[in-house]
Amino acid sequence: MYNSLTKNLDTLKNMFASSADFTVRDMVLSAQNPVKAAIITIEGMCSKEVIALSVINPLLSYSFSNTSPGKIFEEIKTSVLTSSEIVEFNTFDEAIMFSTSGFALLAVDGTDRMIAIGVQGFSFRGVSEPESEVVQRGSREGFTEPLRINMTLIRRRIKSPDLVFETMTVGSESQTQLMLCYLQKSVSPEILKKIRNRLNTCNLETVLASGYLTEYLEDKGSKSIFSGVGISERPDTVCGKLTEGRVAILIDGTPAVIILPHLFVEEFQSVDDYSNRPYYATFIRILKFLSFFIAVYFPGLYTAFAQYHPEYFPTGLLIKTSESLSSTPLPVTLEVVIIIFVYEIMREAGLRIPKPLGHAVSIVGALVIGESAVSAGFISSSTLMVVATAAICSYVTSPLYPPITVLRFSFVIVGGIFGLWGIVLASCVVLINMCAKTSVGVPYMSSLAPFSLKSMRDVFIRADWKSLSKRTIKVQKFPETEDSYADKN
Amino acid sequence: MQTKIKFPSKRLLLLIFLAGISVILLECFNLPKNASFLFNLFSLVCAFSLTALFFIPSAIIKSRTDLDFMSYAHIKTPNAIIFVSAFYCLYFVYTAEYFLIKYCDMFYKKLNSEADIFAVALVLLAVCVYAGYKGTNAIGRCSIFIFSFSFVAFLLIFSGNISNLEINTTEFLFRGQKSDFINNTSFFLTTSFTAVIFAVLSGFTKNFRPRQIAFSVGITAVLFALIMFFTSFVLGEYAFAQDYSCFLLSKTAHFGNVEGFDSLYLSISALTVFLVISLILNCICKSTGKSSSFPIVLAFAVIIFVLFICAYNFNEVKVLLTNHYILNILTFISAVVIPTFYLFSGRKLNE
Numbered sequence: 001m002y003n004s005l006t007k008n009l010d011t012l013k014n015m016f017a018s019s020a021d022f023t024v025r026d027m028v029l030s031a032q033n034p035v036k037a038a039i040i041t042i043e044g045m046c047s048k049e050v051i052a053l054s055v056i057n058p059l060l061s062y063s064f065s066n067t068s069p070g071k072i073f074e075e076i077k078t079s080v081l082t083s084s085e086i087v088e089f090n091t092f093d094e095a096i097m098f099s100t101s102g103f104a105l106l107a108v109d110g111t112d113r114m115i116a117i118g119v120q121g122f123s124f125r126g127v128s129e130p131e132s133e134v135v136q137r138g139s140r141e142g143f144t145e146p147l148r149i150n151m152t153l154i155r156r157r158i159k160s161p162d163l164v165f166e167t168m169t170v171g172s173e174s175q176t177q178l179m180l181c182y183l184q185k186s187v188s189p190e191i192l193k194k195i196r197n198r199l200n201t202c203n204l205e206t207v208l209a210s211g212y213l214t215e216y217l218e219d220k221g222s223k224s225i226f227s228g229v230g231i232s233e234r235p236d237t238v239c240g241k242l243t244e245g246r247v248a249i250l251i252d253g254t255p256a257v258i259i260l261p262h263l264f265v266e267e268f269q270s271v272d273d274y275s276n277r278p279y280y281a282t283f284i285r286i287l288k289f290l291s292f293f294i295a296v297y298f299p300g301l302y303t304a305f306a307q308y309h310p311e312y313f314p315t316g317l318l319i320k321t322s323e324s325l326s327s328t329p330l331p332v333t334l335e336v337v338i339i340i341f342v343y344e345i346m347r348e349a350g351l352r353i354p355k356p357l358g359h360a361v362s363i364v365g366a367l368v369i370g371e372s373a374v375s376a377g378f379i380s381s382s383t384l385m386v387v388a389t390a391a392i393c394s395y396v397t398s399p400l401y402p403p404i405t406v407l408r409f410s411f412v413i414v415g416g417i418f419g420l421w422g423i424v425l426a427s428c429v430v431l432i433n434m435c436a437k438t439s440v441g442v443p444y445m446s447s448l449a450p451f452s453l454k455s456m457r458d459v460f461i462r463a464d465w466k467s468l469s470k471r472t473i474k475v476q477k478f479p480e481t482e483d484s485y486a487d488k489n
Numbered sequence: 490m491q492t493k494i495k496f497p498s499k500r501l502l503l504l505i506f507l508a509g510i511s512v513i514l515l516e517c518f519n520l521p522k523n524a525s526f527l528f529n530l531f532s533l534v535c536a537f538s539l540t541a542l543f544f545i546p547s548a549i550i551k552s553r554t555d556l557d558f559m560s561y562a563h564i565k566t567p568n569a570i571i572f573v574s575a576f577y578c579l580y581f582v583y584t585a586e587y588f589l590i591k592y593c594d595m596f597y598k599k600l601n602s603e604a605d606i607f608a609v610a611l612v613l614l615a616v617c618v619y620a621g622y623k624g625t626n627a628i629g630r631c632s633i634f635i636f637s638f639s640f641v642a643f644l645l646i647f648s649g650n651i652s653n654l655e656i657n658t659t660e661f662l663f664r665g666q667k668s669d670f671i672n673n674t675s676f677f678l679t680t681s682f683t684a685v686i687f688a689v690l691s692g693f694t695k696n697f698r699p700r701q702i703a704f705s706v707g708i709t710a711v712l713f714a715l716i717m718f719f720t721s722f723v724l725g726e727y728a729f730a731q732d733y734s735c736f737l738l739s740k741t742a743h744f745g746n747v748e749g750f751d752s753l754y755l756s757i758s759a760l761t762v763f764l765v766i767s768l769i770l771n772c773i774c775k776s777t778g779k780s781s782s783f784p785i786v787l788a789f790a791v792i793i794f795v796l797f798i799c800a801y802n803f804n805e806v807k808v809l810l811t812n813h814y815i816l817n818i819l820t821f822i823s824a825v826v827i828p829t830f831y832l833f834s835g836r837k838l839n840e
Contacts, residue, residue: 308601309752311749312749312752314746314747315746418612419600419601420752420755420756421596421600421601421609421755421759422612424755424756424759424760425612425613425616425759425763428616428620428631428759428760428763429616429619429620431631431634431635432619432620432623432627432628432631432767433619433623435623435627435628435630435631436623436624436626436627436630443630445630448633448634449630449631449633449634450496450497450500450630450633451633480494480496480626482494
């Protein structure tokens with residue numbers, strides 16, 4: 001930075017290309033030799049009241065005893081400003097970073113430094129219940145967009161000095177701030193190092209959501225339709241994961257927090273499981289696993305059986321199914337594909353259009369597909385029932401909806417072309433892919449394959465809290481996690 | 490992919506168990522008409538005792554040096570390794586071909602006689618190439634799910650046949666001819682190809698105990714014995730006229746009106762053959778000195794497919810490639826002769 005206030009302001013103005021929201025409040029500080037100063041802010045990012053009360057008022061009403069700009073600068077820092085957050089800096093990059101983060105910058109003529117004053121006052125959505133992770137019992141708080149509020153939500157739940165927030169910046173243009181969050185006594189240093197490296201090598205220009213980073217955080221050679229990166233909008237879920245040695249990544253501007261490492265069995269766990277009685281939670285877990293298999297396999301198996309192996313249908317069902325299928329003009333594979341396709345279109349439309357119209361789409365869908373198409377003989381009622389059952393089951397494990405949809409579609413096509421044999425082989429491909437996948441070095445299918453009896457207390461069953469609390473299994477202690485993790489911890 | 494991570498040897502033995510059961514699932518094995526169940530059981534015990542013996546040289550190498558046979562051979566005779574590698578690659582190609590042809594025959598006879606058999610082989614090989622490329626560790630993990638499925642499937646097939654059991658006491662008399670014994674033993678001995686797989690892949694494993702081999706071979710024998718028991722006492726005389734007795738067992742299994750367990754048989758056979766060929770492709774990689782390499786896996790899969798086309802166009806080739814006597818001799822050389830030669834010749838390795 002320069003010693004001249006004018007030069008500094010000109011440089012910043014040029015950098016912001018005289019953007020409309022770049023504002024400068026000039027002032028003259030009263031001293032024996034009056035000194036020029038300026039408050040630089042980005043409009044809308046700072047609270048005007050706070051600037052007036054804790055920055056401008058104290059500055060203008062104060063009589064500086066020193067004469068040199070450097071000493072006046074020091075006096076401002078120590079005796080004038082009443083704001084709780086003050087940072088001194090001396091580069092234009094820092095000036096940009098602070099100003100775009102909602103800080104007010106104070107520049108004094110004759111000094112090559114500036115002061116960033118924490119006066120953030122941008123408007124944001126308040127803490128509310130996350131719609132995608134609704135629970136019956138438990139906290140109703142969900143993450144929101146500002147990073148600092150999300151940090152508070154975690155800190156309020158883990159009041160331990162072990163909890164560490166480590167700041168990083170990603171996105172060469174967006175300069176998005178993020179926080180690595182972990183419990184230093186629980187986390188594996190190797191996992192942490194890997195995550196830091198991956199974030200540092202991320203060459204994105206802008207990071208507007210957590211989804212931008214997930215692909216950079218996946219392990220090399222682990223390409224899969226299943227994600228090795230967990231996402232949650234719930235502080236209680238994130239805190240639970242942190243105690244198991246995982247790392248959370250909070251990204252400014254998004255309520256979706258990334259959790260690493262992430263395992264397949266975690267998709268079947270929810271906060272409610274730990275609030276409910278163990279026997280009921282176990283029942284729900286088994287229900288979720290069954291629903292997952294129904295959602296993936298039911299339409300594919302139905303297609304394969306109807307097309308190639310009708311003898312596998314029980315006699316009564318065979319008669320009804322064949323009656324129903326014989327009255328429709330399309331082959332069963334095409335019928336199933338079309339219904340799934342139409343269903344996905346309606347689901348996508350329902351998501352994107354305003355809520356009141358969503359009901360209309362549902363009604364149209366139910367009437368057109370459910371009633372008219374069957375009565376007109378375009379599709380069979382048995383096919384419709386199969387696809388509808390699979391569709392409902394796919395919502396039981398909603399985080400797995402994307403892979404379920406792709407797999408369901410694939411199994412229908414494979415079942416239609418190759419029959420049951422094709423489905424078995426396609427399952428082999430999926431299984432091999434999942435078994436080869438790792439999340440930051442931890443096998444994605446951990447607890448199941450590699451099998452761990454100890455971990456089973458929280459997979460198919462949910463053991464009672466007395467057994468669960470005996471010992472928390474850290475994620476780096478799972479079998480066949482890269483050797484170094486286990487050795488170093 | 491975690492190629493550097495060693496996995497428990499128990500899992501390799503689980504893989505070997507699953508690979509072993511493909512023999513009985515795919516064999517159009519007719520029980521000798523004049524041989525009793527007890528006689529067949531005796532041949533089974535003899536064959537599996539021999540199979541267990543086939544494991545001994547590579548188990549000794551593993552226990553002493555924690556190395557698989559190929560690594561051991563590489564260290565002991567670095568100049569001759571190319572010939573050893575070439576022999577093992579040929580052996581694995583033969584074994585893969587043996588199982589691929591057997592499976593496609595079963596597919597053609599029992600599942601779909603109108604299917605294009607070359608397309609079936611091609612799709613199966615494509616899936617195996619993917620698995621072979623992903624490595625032994627991934628296949629090993631996958632085997633846990635396949636084992637769970639197979640366990641439930643066999644449980645259903647056996648329990649669904651309990652109501653059909655008709656115990657014939659004459660089957661417990663020791664009755665049979667020498668030629669039947671040789672034929673039976675030779676057939677059951679084909680499971681010994683798993684000893685070569687163990688010899689080549691044991692280097693990826695940790696916590697090896699020799700008793701794990703005995704356990705793995707033992708439970709394979711028990712499963713074979715159970716299948717034979719049900720074949721003898723459920724199908725009885727009918728079994729002599731039919732091939733794929735395990736398929737028939739799954740077809741006769743029922744719980745009231747609930748039938749159709751042959752779908753389970755077809756699924757298990759596809760899964761086990763997938764495991765066998767994937768493992769073999771992995772073994773080929775290992776024999777060439779790589780832990781998993783896509784070009785090598787692909788190249789050998791192409792060779793296997795070309796041989797498969799030849800086998801279905803020239804019957805002599807097919808007969809040659811599906812001869813279990815030849816397979817047994819090659820297995821004996823690969824699992825016993827060569828490793829034993831290495832064990833007792835040349836300089837000793839620092840253990």
